Amino acid sequence: MSLEFAPEPIVEDVARRPARSAGVAGWGAALPATVVPNAAISEEAGVTPEWIVKRTGISERRHLAPGERLDALCAQAGREALAQAGLDGAALDAVLVATSTADDVFPQTAPVVAGMLGADHALNWDVGIACTGFVAGLAQGAALIESGRAENVLLIGADAVSRCIDPSDRGPAALFADGAGAAVLTRGGEGRVGAAVMGSDGASAHFLVASRENGVIRMEGQEVFKHAIARMAESSREVLAREGLAVEDIALVVPHQANGRITTALALRLGLTPEQVVDDIADRGNTSAGTIPLALHRAAGEGRLPERGHVLLVAFGAGFSWGATVLHYGGAA
Known part of the structure; x- marks a missing residue:
């Protein structure tokens, strides 16, 4: 299966944004x-x-x-x-x-x-x-x-x-x-939820499974590692293009905390600075669907969420499934 980036993404038409946010x-x-x-x-x-x-x-x-x-x-x-x-x-x-x-x-x-x-x-x-x-x-x-x-x-x-x-x-x-x-x-709350990009690859589901029979996770770590980096980078770029943003416009990136090495590799792939990336895994581990909101809660408490700016959220998990969205603060377009 190819891990090449998707074709040129569709750029969001600002005029099509919903009247209610x-x-x-x-x-x-x-x-x-x-x-x-x-x-x-x-x-x-x-x-x-x-x-x-x-x-x-x-x-x-x-x-x-x-x-x-x-x-x-x-x-x-x-x-x-x-x-x-x-x-x-x-x-x-x-x-x-x-x-x-x-x-x-x-x-x-x-x-x-x-x-x-x-x-x-x-x-x-x-x-x-x-x-x-x-x-x-x-x-x-x-x-x-x-x-x-x-x-x-x-x-x-x-x-x-x-x-x-x-x-x-x-x-x-x-x-x-x-x-x-x-x-x-x-x-109308702060941190307006922008466009979302989602994707899946059911043909790769067997690389990360917990079966109904015993409920125990079986994971092919190297496959998960390479797919996670590729898909999170791909969906990040696509959602930024839809929002009319570049990587340098992003105040903070909160990736799913899958593994510290994945976070580091994703930052390198996207050209992010350490200051742009939330790495919240050291004392919490991978809590699956819990990692992004837990990291955002800590970032908010530490004053890392911008008064005006953009926060990129991106995730990858079993399925394979992946997705990304952007939160806009302070009226930032």
């Missing part, structure tokens, strides 16, 4: 209390703690303890985002949860979380495309607001990937972790 009014985050350092997993995985840092950029991660639930973590992140937005659950028109590791086969996570937050009349569903879920959920939530079907949408990206790990398989054991991040989208 969706933006981010609040961020939230929640992590399990249990910290798992490299030393706790390295022996069973057959590697050293230093090997894990060198290969992934990760020193520690968080895991849910036995009996703890992902929906409770989602609700915690959602409450913080709602508080930042000055809203309560009853004001929500939709609750979307991007996850592939729900607590139960059914119900899905979104209706359970909606109930926890008092959003009893909100639309609700899970977005189940693994690590790309939060970017896809942003496009869905923004579309609800732009179309007039919603005023306020809570989007949560969360996964408990520790449930899917074989501790003796060094790749997944070193990488994956648990966590939840949330964003409240409102009509």
Whole structure:
């Protein structure tokens, strides 16, 4: 399969932008209390703690303890985002949860979380495309607001990937972790959600799979590595072209935190400076759909989100699936 870039992308016609815009009014985050350092997993995985840092950029991660639930973590992140937005659950028109590791086969996570937050009349569903879920959920939530079907949408990206790990398989054991991040989208909010580019390659799905039979992740790391870099670079360039932007116009890039080496390689591929890139993996690991909102929550707390400027979000995950979008701050076109 060719990994060449797509043909000349379509540049967005500014006049076609929706009259109603969706933006981010609040961020939230929640992590399990249990910290798992490299030393706790390295022996069973057959590697050293230093090997894990060198290969992934990760020193520690968080895991849910036995009996703890992902929906409770989602609700915690959602409450913080709602508080930042000055809203309560009853004001929500939709609750979307991007996850592939729900607590139960059914119900899905979104209706359970909606109930926890008092959003009893909100639309609700899970977005189940693994690590790309939060970017896809942003496009869905923004579309609800732009179309007039919603005023306020809570989007949560969360996964408990520790449930899917074989501790003796060094790749997944070193990488994956648990966590939840949330964003409240409102009509006219800051951080306007721009165009979105999505893609998939189902023929490559077998490179990253957790089967129904045992639920354990099996990953061909080198294939995932090269596809992730190519597809995230491709979709980044395409969404920037649609928005009429160049790489140097971007104040901050928040990629899915798949692996520290992937983030570094993507930055080199796109010609980004270190100051433009959020690398949030060292103490959190790869939380799948949770990585981008968790990184944005931390970036907001550190004052890294621009008062006026553009933030590029880009993700890649199982499926293969990938996507990118741009948040525009301070009225930046």
